[in-house]
Each structure stands twice: as C-alpha cells, then as structure tokens.
Amino acid sequence: MTERTMNLGRCLAIDTSTSAMTVAILENGNMLGEVSSYAERNHSIGLLPHIQDLLASLHLKPKDLQSVAVGQGPGSYTGVRIAVSVAKTFAWSLSLDLIGVSSLEAMALGGAMKEQRATGNGPTWVVPLMDGRRKQAFTAVYAYEGASPMTASGELGASWQEVLPDGIRVIGSWTEQIIKLAASSVQEQRPHAILFVGETEGFIDELEQFARDWDGVVRILSYGIEAEYIGRLAYPRLAKGEKADVHTFVPNYTRLPEAEANLLAGIKTKKGDH
Secondary structure (H helix, E strand, C coil): CCHHHHCCCEEEEEECCCCEEEEEEEECCEEEEEEEEECHHHHHHHHHHHHHHHHHHCCCCHHHCCEEEEECCCCCHHHHHHHHHHHHHHHHHHCCEEEEECHHHHHHHHHHHHHCCCCCCCCEEEEEEEECCCCEEEEEEEEECCCCCECCCCCECCCCEEEEEEEEEEHHHHHHHHHHHHHHCCHHHCCCEEEEEECCHHHHHHHHHHHHHCCCEEEEEECCCCHHHHHHHHHHHHHCCCCCCCCCCCCCCCCCCHHHHHHHHHHHHHHHHC
C-alpha cells in the first residue's frame, strides 16, 4: 500500500443500486467492517440504520470519517438515488471528500475476487450483469491478468482495466458482441476465460448458449455487490486527490427512468400529430 493511501483515513462506502443494500467502512484501504442485506423495497428506510449500526459496532462516530464513496450506478433508479442522496448528505454535513464509483465495476471486481483462480494464458474478462428487465442488462466488460484482480496487500492490480464501458444492452445481441470482440482481439489481449457475474439468474439460457458458442472457459457466478469493493475502487482515486463536487454530483442512470421516457415519448407523439 502506498504511503499516501496509508494516510487517507476512514472511508464510508455504500451501494443500493440493486436488491443488495450494502455498507462498509475501510481505513487506509483495509476493511474494518461491512453489513449487507437484500430487500430492495426497504432501501429508503434501512440505509441510515445500517450505517449507524456499522459505525456503532466499530465504536466510531460519523465525525471519525474522512471520505464517503458511493455506487453511482447504473442500476435501480430509486436505489441509486437513495445511495447518492445519503452520500451527498454525509459529505456536505460532515465536510467529507465524496467520490462516485461505478456500481457495475464494483460488481465485476467483487465477483472476480470471489471466483479468482488461475486461467492459463491470456486475461480474464469479467462481465457484470444487472437485470434491466425485458431481457436487458446494465453491463460492461472489465479485464485482468493472473489469478486475481487485486494484489496480496489489497490494492487494485495494475492489469485491471475497462474493456467496454457500461450501458443498457439486450442480452442476446450483447453476448454476440462479446464473442466477436474476443475473436477479433490481438493474441495477447484475447481472453482465456470470461466470467459473468451479478444478477445472472434471468439470463441463464443466453449465457448457456454463449458457453456453447465460445471456445474458451466460461464461468457464471450469481453475486450481489459488496460495499467493500466500492471502497477498494475509491481509494486509488482518493489517493490522486480526486473528489466530486457535492452540489453537482448526480447518479449515473445510463438510461431515462421509464416514467420520464414515456412522458418524452408522449410529447414527441403529440408534436408529430401537428
């Protein structure tokens, strides 16, 4: 761990972008404690008690924190809004550094850490999946070399990188795109293994078809986001002096909320009638 990372103090990490409501506190890159639950409808009333309980269990008070890292999305609109609102409130009221982290990247990193194993020659691609309904997924592609995306000291490995940015994609055409990209990659960047992690249950048929169509190693892991990895992704950026402006910080929704999209569609239809 770098000397600067060693002096960053305690970070509150939170994410409610999926059915997982997860909170962690890290100190100088080391996790002190974490609590997670799975009840999406209770995020709005459960998040603050989760944070208070975790602080109390560690004999800490809010004033003992130096930063707050939050899963900025994409994911559930209501869920992302809840986490971002609470993070902004903590940052503003306690004068904490605020930083947003991709919820998809945290899902990918945490899933890769659960599944870590040597994969032979070539990188492992990690594809996080959040169910976006109607056979759509919030998704992206990340890659790392070796058996683990993190070092033995708990830092993010240098080989961890984004291959394709997050977006909302139809799962069938998305898996076809991944196969084409893998096949067209230069030899040293071609994945030896592809790991699908996250809310995989609704996409099993498509993922099993992917495994039949691709000639490499395919692994599928059902996995819920853990706030630890929100914090793990935040620390290197905090060490560089990055932080968000509390007042202008907003969620990454990736697409319009359905009600808003329907409203805009209705407005466009009315305009087209004239």
